[in-house]
Amino acid sequence: MAFISVFEVIGPNMVGPSSSHTAGAASIARLAGKMLHRKIKKIDFILYGSFAQTYKGHGTDRALLGGIMGFETDDVRIRDSFEIAEKEGIEFSFSPNTVETDVHPNTVDMLIEDISGQKLTVRGESLGGGKVKLTKINGVKVHFTGEYHALIVIHKDHPGVISKVTDVFGKQHVNIAFLRVYRETKGGDAYMIIESDEEITKNAVDEIEKNPFVRETMLIRR
Amino acid sequence: MDFNTAEELLELCNKENKPISSVMRLREIVYGELDANEVEIRMKKSLGIMRNSAHEPLKTIMRSMGGMIGGEASKLEKRRIEGKSICGNVLTKALIYSQAVLEVNASMGVIVAAPTAGSAGVLPAVLFALEEEFGLSEETVMNGLFTAGAIGCLLMKNASVSGAEAGCQAEIGSAAAMASAAAVEMMGGTPEQCLDAAAITISNMLGLVCDPIAGLVEMPCQSRNAAGASNALTSAEMALAGIKAAVPFSEMADSMYRVGKGLPSELRETALGGCAATPTGCALKCKIFGGCN
Numbered sequence: 001m002a003f004i005s006v007f008e009v010i011g012p013n014m015v016g017p018s019s020s021h022t023a024g025a026a027s028i029a030r031l032a033g034k035m036l037h038r039k040i041k042k043i044d045f046i047l048y049g050s051f052a053q054t055y056k057g058h059g060t061d062r063a064l065l066g067g068i069m070g071f072e073t074d075d076v077r078i079r080d081s082f083e084i085a086e087k088e089g090i091e092f093s094f095s096p097n098t099v100e101t102d103v104h105p106n107t108v109d110m111l112i113e114d115i116s117g118q119k120l121t122v123r124g125e126s127l128g129g130g131k132v133k134l135t136k137i138n139g140v141k142v143h144f145t146g147e148y149h150a151l152i153v154i155h156k157d158h159p160g161v162i163s164k165v166t167d168v169f170g171k172q173h174v175n176i177a178f179l180r181v182y183r184e185t186k187g188g189d190a191y192m193i194i195e196s197d198e199e200i201t202k203n204a205v206d207e208i209e210k211n212p213f214v215r216e217t218m219l220i221r222r
Numbered sequence: 223m224d225f226n227t228a229e230e231l232l233e234l235c236n237k238e239n240k241p242i243s244s245v246m247r248l249r250e251i252v253y254g255e256l257d258a259n260e261v262e263i264r265m266k267k268s269l270g271i272m273r274n275s276a277h278e279p280l281k282t283i284m285r286s287m288g289g290m291i292g293g294e295a296s297k298l299e300k301r302r303i304e305g306k307s308i309c310g311n312v313l314t315k316a317l318i319y320s321q322a323v324l325e326v327n328a329s330m331g332v333i334v335a336a337p338t339a340g341s342a343g344v345l346p347a348v349l350f351a352l353e354e355e356f357g358l359s360e361e362t363v364m365n366g367l368f369t370a371g372a373i374g375c376l377l378m379k380n381a382s383v384s385g386a387e388a389g390c391q392a393e394i395g396s397a398a399a400m401a402s403a404a405a406v407e408m409m410g411g412t413p414e415q416c417l418d419a420a421a422i423t424i425s426n427m428l429g430l431v432c433d434p435i436a437g438l439v440e441m442p443c444q445s446r447n448a449a450g451a452s453n454a455l456t457s458a459e460m461a462l463a464g465i466k467a468a469v470p471f472s473e474m475a476d477s478m479y480r481v482g483k484g485l486p487s488e489l490r491e492t493a494l495g496g497c498a499a500t501p502t503g504c505a506l507k508c509k510i511f512g513g514c515n
């Protein structure tokens with residue numbers, strides 16, 4: 001049985017009112033925010049299931065917006081995230097989608113555009129008790145919880161890329177805890193998610209980026 | 223040092239001749255990511271947040287997001303100060319603090335989920351009522367937190383602490399079981415008595431459904447926290463008097479889980495049954511979210 005820390009029982013410390021609808025929402029967006037390289041310009045949140053029904057009363061909207069700006073679940077600024085985002089010049093919108101029902105009850109899609117115009121789409125699910133996972137990045141199905149240090153490598157699906165990338169980890173003495181590869185179509189874009197107990201060094205990332213098949217990397221600190 | 227069942231926990235306590243809180247601390251240091259000092263610091267921080275959330279609404283009235291609750295703690299406190307309370311100081315204070323934490327939670331203030339946000343008032347209520355009325359040290363209160371954590375851990379492993387999965391008995395019921403064990407240890411009871419108190423609490427709250435009006439963590443959640451706190455004190459008193467639980471903790475945890483799984487989905491956080499489905503509950507929902515004729 002997996003270890004359950006006392007702080008998972010007495011915790012999380014959080015802005016109320018709901019661990020799934022508020023704390024979980026903040027965590028999902030915060031995780032997505034860590035994937036960005038530049039400041040955010042515009043974000044549209046599409047809410048599904050119970051998120052769509054009750055987001056206003058649970059402050060899910062404020063929590064999502066606070067999360068994308070990097071606020072932790074117990075950061076009181078979440079309450080004022082609308083005003084803070086406006087001051088930062090971030091455009092934002094929330095649209096409930098009550099038509100699609102074959103999704104997890106607490107699901108959100110985040111359509112993000114950074115100041116350089118680069119776009120990123122991330123889907124997250126709030127699983128209860130503040131636990132979350134990201135299930136889609138740019139439409140590709142993934143499974144990512146942010147519980148470890150992680151590197152997301154977007155690369156062309158090509159023989160040998162994976163071993164080249166893991167080689168770098170070996171040389172830099174960073175231990176890989178989990179490695180998962182996702183792809184949409186053969187030979188298309190693939191997503192490699194590498195998770196590690198230790199922090200992944202900038203050196204390792206630079207080395208990996210030299211690989212001609214690697215299109216982009218996202219370094220995510222726990 | 224880890225345990226998966228109440229029996230294993232008790233065996234560890236007896237073997238080491240230590241209270242539940244000590245075993246829980248050791249377990250955290252051995253298997254968790256923090257060292258002994260960091261564990262204490264982090265728990266002290268949680269205790270500070272709990273303390274603040276239990277007292278803040280007595281100074282400032284908080285407005286909840288849905289507008290269904292606010293000011294309950296102050297009303298109770300006023301009666302207590304006037305000497306009119308029929309419950310005595312320990313229970314009345316527990317009721318006050320339980321209400322206060324839910325007011326903070328519902329107005330997007332900072333709380334510690336214990337084990338969930340909806341049930342976050344129960345544990346602080348019991349801890350601070352006993353601390354103040356019996357002049358307990360902060361160390362004793364910290365012990366209470368770790369003991370509560372051990373019970374919650376057992377319930378997460380062997381049952382559920384989610385209203386969506388197993389009803390309010392799994393949220394408020396679990397919080398109350400945790401608080402009752404904490405109360406027993408803080409008042410000098412044995413590990414056996416802690417588990418007896420927790421088992422009695424679960425049996426007394428068995429079957430409680432999750433039915434939040436308008437789907438919001440306001441009502442009946444807030445008054446359920448008062449019920450959880452008083453249930454916790456009741457079972458702690460019984461266990462400390464030497465009354466044994468009829469059914470041991472492990473079996474009660476299992477039973478709670480089965481009962482929860484047997485609840486129809488209307489009574490598991492969907493806000494389609496219980497209080498939420500009453501004419502008044504539906505009217506409140508319309509008022510808050512609109513869209514009704």
Ligand code: SF4
Nearest residue numbers: 340385390393432443
């Ligand atoms: S009624 Fe449901 S939401 Fe409210 S405290 Fe109980 S379990 Fe939580």
